[in-house]
Amino acid sequence: MRVVADEQRLLAAAHELRDMIVTRYPDAEIRLAYGTDPPGLYVLPTVDVEDTDEVFELVLERLLTLQVDEELPVYVFPERPLARILAESAEG
Numbered sequence: 001m002r003v004v005a006d007e008q009r010l011l012a013a014a015h016e017l018r019d020m021i022v023t024r025y026p027d028a029e030i031r032l033a034y035g036t037d038p039p040g041l042y043v044l045p046t047v048d049v050e051d052t053d054e055v056f057e058l059v060l061e062r063l064l065t066l067q068v069d070e071e072l073p074v075y076v077f078p079e080r081p082l083a084r085i086l087a088e089s090a091e092g
Contacts, residue, residue, distance in 0.1 A: 040073025
């Protein structure tokens, strides 16, 4: 069972990460979902970039602070749009 205060902190952290991503990538689509491996709240940005590492690196420092210092189980897993992946596959 989640404690409401922790739930509010977790959602606030996820929204902060979302805002960081959308500020840099305004067309990003962000989904939030609870996951089990590892357990926690997942921030799932879909961003049309060549390499999703650049999205992850944008939030990495803050993400580590949230995970380590604030002990919040929040994770960011950037994805690329399916259309871009399929287009690149067809080209190659």
